[in-house]
Amino acid sequence: MKILNLYKDHSIPFITEGNKHARDGWVNVHCPFCAGEQNYHLGYELDSNHFNCWRCGGHFQDQTIAKLLHITTDKAEQLIREYEGITRHPKKKIKVKINLHPFKYPSGELKLCPHHIKYLEGRGFDPYLLSKEWGVSGTGPTSKLDHIDYSHRILAPIEWNGRVVSFQTRSLKANDPIKYLACLMAREEIHHQRILYGNQSLWRKRGVCVEGITDVWRLGAQSFG
């Protein structure tokens, strides 16, 4: 879809490559799906014509355009056609582009350094327990994966059936526009938003369903995020 024209015609602020929040080939806008700071988290990849938010993951075109312009999805589909895009068939699911490349952690040694420990302790966690029970570690000063900067972050592996399939990271920098940065979809074995986070072997029939990774650590192994 001719996204730049659509954004310009509807006065939606956007940024393109060259800005630190947009990767090459992506056009970014404020994500209408996730709360928190508005910092151009929602990207549209020009080659593959799909939306992906740094924080909340992939989104369908019609739902995204509808949300951005405060219109119905029917109107959004019409608009996408006007801007020469392909609308999805209502019953057809778009394949999530995961597992295109082998799973990998960001580069450099992953370990908890004094600044990671200080951050976790400041939030009321026991860093040694998190490291032992959840494999939580920290990224180094030059940590990268696929040219994306993962430096100075807390890293939490995401396991499924005893295997690490993805990871989530949290920046240590107070004003980092990209607070949470997960494994890129292309390298995930299972998309992190499709799985429940927690220790599966300890789940009972009834558990506590929580918001995210840090809530699971706080509440203990029987909760799932």
Ligand SMILES: [Zn+2]
């Ligand atoms: Zn989002």
